[in-house]
Amino acid sequence: MKRYSKKRQAILDLLHETTEHPSAEGIYRQLKPVYPDLSLGTVYRNLKELGEDGTIASVAVVNDRERFDGRTDPHTHAICSECGKIVDLDGITLPAELLLRAGEASDFSITYAKLQFVGVCGECRKARENGGI
Amino acid sequence: MKRYSKKRQAILDLLHETTEHPSAEGIYRQLKPVYPDLSLGTVYRNLKELGEDGTIASVAVVNDRERFDGRTDPHTHAICSECGKIVDLDGITLPAELLLRAGEASDFSITYAKLQFVGVCGECRKARENGGI
DNA sequence: CTATTAGTAGTAATGATTCTTGTTAAGGAG
């Protein structure tokens, strides 16, 4: 019997609406203007609880900051190693056969697969080129 | 001109010989008996430097602890969500075509792909079953 | 040998996250 207070709901809504995969602090920064008495601890606590529920997911730790996702269905991410941007790659999915083979090869009951591409995003590439002139 | 002191070499050797993907503290625990004056800070410092070199790699952060690998060639891992065990899955590789498509779909210059399977290892599964009786 | 510099132990500092305390407010029973 979870009460889904305004603030918890706001955190969840934000995660559902954004495609940014924000960190705890990013969420705090975005919600603080709307809920001026929001505290960072509340954001952390709710992220943790929602994560344990399976209501939200942790995508990755980028630059020491954990990043969260309102989507819990398995999907692929691309992560920019320069600016930390994370984008969804919905079209790119793992062949089901690989999952099976992974389970056999490891003797694990596989819960899910994590597929991430790490590289440099278009913007950072441009920034680099301009910087290089 | 890196001097590869005994301790640095020992850390690197350990990472080359083991398949355990240990954490900083795990390495410290294993080497401390051999080098009684080894300090945890030294392990951290060397892991960081070796990582920046590209001599070793960071596999994942499991239970808030970063895990390291002496292998730097891209390869797949299976991670047990209960005990944190990490095993290599050499046969399981990403179709090259997916990499290309990911680059196009994201407009990233992909540096590498990270493929990890998360699940419950055989041992933890057994432990569960026994516990459940 | 001696100057120079890498490497280190030990410890202090950092920074993200978690926990604790005291408070507020929501919901339900009467």
Add this chain to the structure above:
DNA sequence: CTCCTTAACAAGAATCATTACTACTAATAG
């Protein structure tokens, strides 16, 4: 509506992995 129980919260203290700093030691070059 009023009392009671409990969720939720802010603020700040505490924790814990990791990093930085300081003074010391050891290897190397000249």
